[in-house]
Amino acid sequence: MVMNKVSVTLGIDIGGTTTSLGFVDRVGNCLVEETFPTIAEDPAAEYIARLYTHIREVYEKISESHEMIGIGVGAPNANYYKGTVESPPNLKWDGITDLAGLIQQHYSVPVAVTNDANAAALGEMKFGAAQNLRHFIVITLGTGLGSGIVVNGDLLYGHDGFAGEIGHTTVDPEGRVCGCGKRGCLEAYVSATGICRTMFELFSERREDSELRKVNAGDLTSKMIFEAARQGDILALEAFERTGRTLGIKLADAVAHTSPEAIVLFGGLANAGAFIFEPTAKAMEEFLFCTFKGKVRLLLSGLIGRNAAILGASALIWNELEKKKE
Amino acid sequence: MVMNKVSVTLGIDIGGTTTSLGFVDRVGNCLVEETFPTIAEDPAAEYIARLYTHIREVYEKISESHEMIGIGVGAPNANYYKGTVESPPNLKWDGITDLAGLIQQHYSVPVAVTNDANAAALGEMKFGAAQNLRHFIVITLGTGLGSGIVVNGDLLYGHDGFAGEIGHTTVDPEGRVCGCGKRGCLEAYVSATGICRTMFELFSERREDSELRKVNAGDLTSKMIFEAARQGDILALEAFERTGRTLGIKLADAVAHTSPEAIVLFGGLANAGAFIFEPTAKAMEEFLFCTFKGKVRLLLSGLIGRNAAILGASALIWNELEKKKE
Numbered sequence: 143m144v145m146n147k148v149s150v151t152l153g154i155d156i157g158g159t160t161t162s163l164g165f166v167d168r169v170g171n172c173l174v175e176e177t178f179p180t181i182a183e184d185p186a187a188e189y190i191a192r193l194y195t196h197i198r199e200v201y202e203k204i205s206e207s208h209e210m211i212g213i214g215v216g217a218p219n220a221n222y223y224k225g226t227v228e229s230p231p232n233l234k235w236d237g238i239t240d241l242a243g244l245i246q247q248h249y250s251v252p253v254a255v256t257n258d259a260n261a262a263a264l265g266e267m268k269f270g271a272a273q274n275l276r277h278f279i280v281i282t283l284g285t286g287l288g289s290g291i292v293v294n295g296d297l298l299y300g301h302d303g304f305a306g307e308i309g310h311t312t313v314d315p316e317g318r319v320c321g322c323g324k325r326g327c328l329e330a331y332v333s334a335t336g337i338c339r340t341m342f343e344l345f346s347e348r349r350e351d352s353e354l355r356k357v358n359a360g361d362l363t364s365k366m367i368f369e370a371a372r373q374g375d376i377l378a379l380e381a382f383e384r385t386g387r388t389l390g391i392k393l394a395d396a397v398a399h400t401s402p403e404a405i406v407l408f409g410g411l412a413n414a415g416a417f418i419f420e421p422t423a424k425a426m427e428e429f430l431f432c433t434f435k436g437k438v439r440l441l442l443s444g445l446i447g448r449n450a451a452i453l454g455a456s457a458l459i460w461n462e463l464e465k466k467k468e
Numbered sequence: 469m470v471m472n473k474v475s476v477t478l479g480i481d482i483g484g485t486t487t488s489l490g491f492v493d494r495v496g497n498c499l500v501e502e503t504f505p506t507i508a509e510d511p512a513a514e515y516i517a518r519l520y521t522h523i524r525e526v527y528e529k530i531s532e533s534h535e536m537i538g539i540g541v542g543a544p545n546a547n548y549y550k551g552t553v554e555s556p557p558n559l560k561w562d563g564i565t566d567l568a569g570l571i572q573q574h575y576s577v578p579v580a581v582t583n584d585a586n587a588a589a590l591g592e593m594k595f596g597a598a599q600n601l602r603h604f605i606v607i608t609l610g611t612g613l614g615s616g617i618v619v620n621g622d623l624l625y626g627h628d629g630f631a632g633e634i635g636h637t638t639v640d641p642e643g644r645v646c647g648c649g650k651r652g653c654l655e656a657y658v659s660a661t662g663i664c665r666t667m668f669e670l671f672s673e674r675r676e677d678s679e680l681r682k683v684n685a686g687d688l689t690s691k692m693i694f695e696a697a698r699q700g701d702i703l704a705l706e707a708f709e710r711t712g713r714t715l716g717i718k719l720a721d722a723v724a725h726t727s728p729e730a731i732v733l734f735g736g737l738a739n740a741g742a743f744i745f746e747p748t749a750k751a752m753e754e755f756l757f758c759t760f761k762g763k764v765r766l767l768l769s770g771l772i773g774r775n776a777a778i779l780g781a782s783a784l785i786w787n788e789l790e791k792k793k794e
Contacts, residue, residue: 300727
């Protein structure tokens with residue numbers, strides 16, 4: 143008896159410290175997965191050689207009954223149009239790496255690359271909170287703040303492939319220095335590191351006691367602030383208020399640009415639930431232009447507890463394969 | 469001998485005080501045109517009856533040799549998706565008016581409506597500064613600040629048809645009260661009225677003399693500020709500096725959202741030339757995320773001295789007719 147193999151795509155997420163990969167079927171089941179250290183110091187060629195080894199190992203586990211029909215990659219500074227990764231900030235890959243081209247030579251299946259926030263947006267659209275939505279924004283709240291904007295069911299890439307950098311819109315032109323070298327970027331306020339900076343701001347402005355004053359400043363994490371907020375720590379609660387308000391005001395700006403029906407919050411800080419959602423929703427509503435008031439839903443990621451990064455990268459290539467069929 | 473009639477479209481711009489209409493050929497020649505008072509107090513039905521009379525009068529002048537094949541309308545609060553005008557702020561049209569439906573019943577040619585800033589964007593794309601561009605933004609600097617965002621050669625309408633309200637993004641959450649009821653909107657800083665408010669701000673902060681201090685505050689116009697700047701008036705020059713800087717910072721935000729290849733400035737304030745372009749370009753470049761630096765051109769409208777509003781409305785319907793052919 144000849145058995146038809148089940149089609150799967152390979153989703154790869156290249157992070158600054160860890161790479162995750164896994165094979166995902168059409169409805170979002172991640173069948174097998176693996177993580178390995180990215181090793182930021184490795185040149186691209188060495189990294190890619192290691193990547194192939196890991197792909198081979200994982201694929202062997204399912205290749206008897208499954209067929210890989212495409213590969214999607216989420217990577218920092220990835221250019222969807224060109225398939226390249228351009229001087230990624232956290233990796234020592236020199237210049238421009240033709241990531242899609244290299245992988246395609248090796249595997250001869252369709253390959254697509256995009257940045258991690260765009261991959262997250264496609265993951266939400268295909269398998270998460272944005273299923274059946276055609277106009278939405280995903281905000282990823284990690285160490286930084288990433289965003290993916292979907293318009294008419296397609297990612298918005300703009301002229302050069304890098305549209306959707308809401309983390310680097312300006313909150314305050316004279317404000318905090320951002321990792322990108324500019325001043326006052328949203329990411330310097332609203333992110334795991336941003337909320338820690340807000341905590342220091344509160345330590346400087348206010349006199350209330352806080353358990354967090356006992357932590358070495360360099361060791362403070364957003365998770366500690368979340369725990370303190372849950373214990374009713376006044377300054378920690380205020381840090382979430384400020385973070386949410388800043389985010390809400392900038393989300394209202396985002397709505398004025400692209401008019402989404404929903405905004406999905408994803409990542410560590412989003413998991414703080416009402417502490418972040420309530421002030422964000424309140425400020426967004428306050429600053430929405432009248433035409434948009436009451437129309438934009440704020441949603442929590444639908445991929446929590448699942449392998450979101452792999453699902454997002456996999457959704458990218460599923461999306462491409464379906465577009466080709468049309 | 470049978471002569472083939474030349475195809476033209478009718479462009480109609482409905483302003484708060486004046487309506488302009490004209491017949492435009494495929495390459496942007498406005499053959500005949502007319503303006504008449506909109507009369508803000510008129511109910512929609514009466515206005516539309518007058519509109520038909522004017523259309524008939526103008527069409528008679530060319531109908532022997534030309535055929536009207538479509539009608540495009542630029543109107544306040546116009547919804548492209550529905551063809552409606554919804555509670556326009558400057559007109560006494562109650563509720564929702566099915567403008568496209570009504571006109572189409574009367575003339576049985578394709579009709580499309582959009583707001584004036586979107587029409588301006590299409591006008592620049594078809595006949596002006598944005599010809600051959602596929603990703604750009606047009607900013608209209610009139611009494612207010614309007615914007616039309618073009619992505620992949622199409623206007624970005626978003627979920628509800630109202631995307632592209634950059635005039636109502638937030639400059640300062642505790643800032644100036646805007647005509648829309650919110651606080652700190654870009655339009656309250658960067659527009660003909662916005663620069664007058666900045667002038668008053670400067671009168672309050674600074675001690676330098678200025679010819680403009682002799683003008684009744686209620687009579688001050690952006691044109692007077694432009695004239696004073698040309699005479700070297702320090703405060704007027706500073707008003708342009710601040711206006712341009714505020715605009716530039718928010719344009720950098722806009723680039724981070726949709727990654728255009730160019731931004732076109734249109735309308736009265738744009739005609740102030742270097743006074744507005746230089747500080748805008750400088751601040752935009754300063755606040756562009758690294759990926760975008762040096763890549764975004766700031767252009768002056770290509771429709772100056774031409775009937776831009778009619779050309780924009782006409783471009784809207786030419787665009788629709790061409791899409792249908794594809």
